Amino acid sequence: MSYRVDGKNDLFDLVIIGSGPAGITAAIYAKRANINVCVVEGSAPGGKILKTGFIDNYPGFASIKGPDLAVNMFNQLNSLSVPIFYSQVTGLEKQENYFFTYLDNKTLLSKAVIVATGTLERKLGLENEAKFETKGISYCAICDGPLYKNRDVAVVGGGNAAVEESLYLSGICNKVYLIHRRDEFRADSYAVNKLKEKKNVVFLLSHVVDSYLGDQTLKGIKVKNLKNNQSTDLTVDCLFPYIGAVPNTSFLKSFNVLSEEGYVLVDANQKTCVEGLYAAGDCVHKKIRQISTAISDGTIAALAVNDFFKLNK
Missing domain, CATH: 3.50.50.60 (FAD/NAD(P)-binding domain)
Incomplete structure (x- = not known):
């Protein structure tokens, strides 16, 4: 099967869906590993911290406004010239060895995907x-x-x-x-x-x-x-x-990677049961959801993707 890459179809090694702490961290590590990576964001970079007044439990800052931390993270991502597509994901599917990430006005093709879409307000x-x-x-x-x-x-x-x-x-x-x-x-x-x-x-x-x-x-x-x-x-x-949240993962229903509550099931390397599909951050099925754990997830996922590419050269 051949894939046409033009103004509507862009080819990458890795597509990261979401630009909260997990997604941004994954993108930074992927870029440092010379992976051809892009990020998709449906609203504004920063995830939940963009809506947080003050953060008192993030190392390096006794206290910092959530939007300020989000801007710091986004500026670091921007400095690496990682392409960012501002669009909702309307669908995701896998054909042979490629993932098709469907956006509002184009389709992204990639060999791997990291889902870091976080949660929506309950x-x-x-x-x-x-x-x-x-x-x-x-x-x-x-x-x-x-x-x-x-x-x-x-x-x-x-x-x-x-x-x-x-x-x-x-x-x-x-x-x-x-x-x-x-x-x-x-x-x-x-x-x-x-x-x-x-x-x-x-x-x-x-x-x-x-x-x-x-x-x-x-x-x-x-x-x-x-x-x-x-x-x-x-x-x-x-x-x-502020009564909790629900995972923002409805576009993954066809992959059989979700828990009953809709969170993404992953192993210790943030990998799902679908080869090339990873998840990180608050959308993952786990007990603790903090900025620090999201960053950890993003790091692990990006390094796991890098290992995946090395094994499948």
Whole structure:
């Protein structure tokens, strides 16, 4: 079979899908190994850290803003002249020894693929949710928080993201309600203790959001106390849900490499059961999802791809 490479079909050794910490790291290592590599990004480089207020657990920085770290990573990638295609991946398939990565306006051919697509925000699933998204429901506190300066907002969740973004919002907003369905937080105690020092944060433990209030824009939320089933209306201008994530891997369903939850199953070398197909970062089936583990995954995946090419010269 012959493959035509022109303005719509580009041939590479390696295509990396995603440019968060895992994807950028993989691209850096691949480029250093003289692999003909490109990166595909569906939105903006940086992944989840682009939406993180402050990062306090990344070596080398006592504290750094998420967007600043994302820009630093992206600038390093840019300095290596790695081609970046800004497009959603509409499909991925393998024919003989080549992968076809389908983008909005072209097809990329490659001998190997590293999937580093991360996760998407999990939604509350309440009535009128889509209606209020961008009109009072936001999944990015650092993006939209400044729009609600000196106003009341609510955050939902009990993990690190919910606590850290509540901490960020407490420095901007008049009042922050932190709503969590359990009695205790899953987040690091260090972050929780810092948040408890903020006098404008109201903790609503054992509570859930029951419904949205408002007509054209969000005007408030109805919350329910899970211990006594009593409901309360809260007047807030924005709700920030941080209740977990779902893997961004729907384009891989035909490869039989996904767990029941949709995460990519890989071995110790980040390799799937499909030859030439690797995965790294938060989209992978694993227990710990941190910036540091994503970088580790990206490193291992790129080096494994390099070994794969050496064995298949």
